[in-house]
Amino acid sequence: xxxxxxxxxxxxxxxxxxxLAAARLHEYDTIHETLKFESPYVFGxxxxxxxxxxxxxxxxxxxxxxxxxxxRLTLSRSRIERHHIVGGALFGAGWSIAGTCPAxxxxxxxxxxxYGAVAVVGLFIGLWLRDRQVAAGATTPxxxxxxxxxxxxxxxxx
Amino acid sequence: MNVLPDxxxxxxxxxxxxxxxxxxxVVANQPLGASxxxxxxxxxxxxxxxxxxxxxxxFGGIFVGGALATxxxxxxxxxxxxxxxxxxxWSPIFIAIVVLAGAIVMGYGARMAGGCTSGHxxxxxAQRSPASWASTATFxxxxxxxxxxxxxxxxxxx
Numbered sequence: 252x253x254x255x256x257x258x259x260x261x262x263x264x265x266x267x268x269x270x271l272a273a274a275r276l277h278e279y280d281t282i283h284e285t286l287k288f289e290s291p292y293v294f295g296x297x298x299x300x301x302x303x304x305x306x307x308x309x310x311x312x313x314x315x316x317x318x319x320x321x322x323r324l325t326l327s328r329s330r331i332e333r334h335h336i337v338g339g340a341l342f343g344a345g346w347s348i349a350g351t352c353p354a355x356x357x358x359x360x361x362x363x364x365x366y367g368a369v370a371v372v373g374l375f376i377g378l379w380l381r382d383r384q385v386a387a388g389a390t391t392p393x394x395x396x397x398x399x400x401x402x403x404x405x406x407x408x409x
Numbered sequence: 410m411n412v413l414p415d416x417x418x419x420x421x422x423x424x425x426x427x428x429x430x431x432x433x434x435v436v437a438n439q440p441l442g443a444s445x446x447x448x449x450x451x452x453x454x455x456x457x458x459x460x461x462x463x464x465x466x467x468f469g470g471i472f473v474g475g476a477l478a479t480x481x482x483x484x485x486x487x488x489x490x491x492x493x494x495x496x497x498x499w500s501p502i503f504i505a506i507v508v509l510a511g512a513i514v515m516g517y518g519a520r521m522a523g524g525c526t527s528g529h530x531x532x533x534x535a536q537r538s539p540a541s542w543a544s545t546a547t548f549x550x551x552x553x554x555x556x557x558x559x560x561x562x563x564x565x566x567x
Contacts, residue, residue, distance in 0.1 A: 256437065260463030263433050264470020265477065267441060267527075270429070272478035273413050274422035279493055281416075283567070286556035292419050297530055299423025304430040304535035311435065321438025329540040338522025339529070339544035343551030345515025347559065349508050350491070352526040353519065354443035356512070357468070358475025364490030369505050370512040377516020378447055395523025396541050397532030398445030399464055402438060 256320060268358045277359035277367070279350035286347060327396045334393050349373065413482040430532055437463075440536070442528025443471070444519040497566035522548075 274296060275281045285293035308326060316324045329335075346352050349370050351359055356374060360367030385392045394400065417425075430441045449464035479485050489495070494504045519525040522544045524533055530548070533541020559567045 256463040257466045259433075259436055260465075260467035261470040261473075263429060263436075263441065264446070264467035264472075265474035266429050266470075267426070267443075267467075268471035268474025268476075269478040270417070270422050270425045270474075271471070272475040273417045273482065274419070275416045276422075277475060279491055283493065283556060286552050287560060288553075292416075295419035296423040296426070297526075299420055300426040300430065300531045301534050303424045303427030304531065305537065307427075307431045308434060308535055309537070311431070316435065318434065318438040319436045321436075324434060324438055326434075326536040326538075328536060328538040331540050331543040334521050335523065335529075335540045335544040336547050338518045338520070339547035340551045341514050341518025342522055342525060342544075343518070343548030344555045345511045345513070345518055346526065346548060347552040347555040348511030349515055350493075350511075352443070352515065353447055354471050354525075354527055357471045358478075359490060361472045361476035361485075362479040363485040363487045365487065366490040366505065366508055369508045373509040373512025374444075374447055374516040374519075375451060376509075377513040377518070378444065378520045379451065379516075380513070381517045381520035382448075382451075393521060393523035395442065395445075395528050395533060395544075396536055396538035397440045397524045397528030397530075397534075398442035399439060399449065399461060 259320075267354060268361070271355050272358040272362055277351065277355040277362055277364075282346070282350050282355075321402055325402075327400065329396050334390075338393065345377070410481050410484065413478060415482070426531060427535070430535055440528065440532035442524055442532050444516070444525040444528055446471070447516070448520075493567055497563055518548075 271277055281292060284290040311324050312326050318324050351370050353374055356367050356370040384390050433439055433441045446464045446468040449461045450468045452460040453465045491504050529541040529544040534545055
């Protein structure tokens with residue numbers, strides 16, 4: 252399934268990037284107008300995205316749907332820990348200052364805004380810095396419920 | 410080409426994102442988080458053998474999808490980006506430093522929290538994860554506060 256999964260990944264990425272750019276979420280102004288409460292755009296977009304996906308996933312989970320490549324659908328729900336809050340606060344500060352987040356930064360760059368590359372490089376540096384701390388044993392790795400999971404080894408919540 | 414409207418309404422873009430989230434769960438039993446794709450891309454660049462290759466395709470897909478939407482919309486225009494900062498009278502070097510610093514904090518925070526706006530903000534919340542809801546509420550609130558501080562410090566320029 253290796254090659255087919257690569258195609259699936261590429262297509263979902265392309266769909267994601269397409270919607271982000273069509274929503275102008277890769278523009279500094281779109282983000283900041285929402286964060287200054289001048290426009291409801293980003294709140295509305297996230298609200299509608301969750302409003303559609305949360306109930307659908309709930310129904311699919313209850314029906315114990317078999318996914319195409321990943322076995323039975325499993326949602327993961329972790330308990331709140333300190334790093335979720337501290338990390339979230341740092342992320343929010345960076346999001347506001349850089350005016351973009353990880354996926355829109357890529358769409359910013361591919362729309363022709365060269366400083367999108369600065370944001371992408373900064374993101375890589377930040378992730379790497381944290382990973383280095385984890386590797387040095389200073390802290391434990393955080394596996395988020397919304398990021399890639401190893402379906403063979405990761406025990407999924409509840 | 411201006412086939413697309415200037416900006417998709419959030420009540421169209423949001424549900425489309427929600428369907429992409431549900432779609433990737435149904436196909437691969439995986440969330441649509443972006444910061445995890447950065448991690449896999451970094452692993453691929455280092456030549457790690459346990460790299461999840463489809464996440465790298467997904468990363469590239471976001472870039473390509475963003476370009477596609479831009480071509481169908483206003484068209485790709487090579488520019489710096491961050492007009493709001495230029496209009497505030499900031500030099501290109503200073504803008505690059507601010508964006509880089511913001512992105513580093515953002516990347517570090519995302520890795521610490523275990524997700525970003527897509528990972529925790531949409532995919533985690535849609536799975537009804539308490540950790541994701543807490544992280545999302547934190548980064549939203551922090552971003553609003555930091556944006557308010559930026560606006561104050563720049564006399565309303567940002």
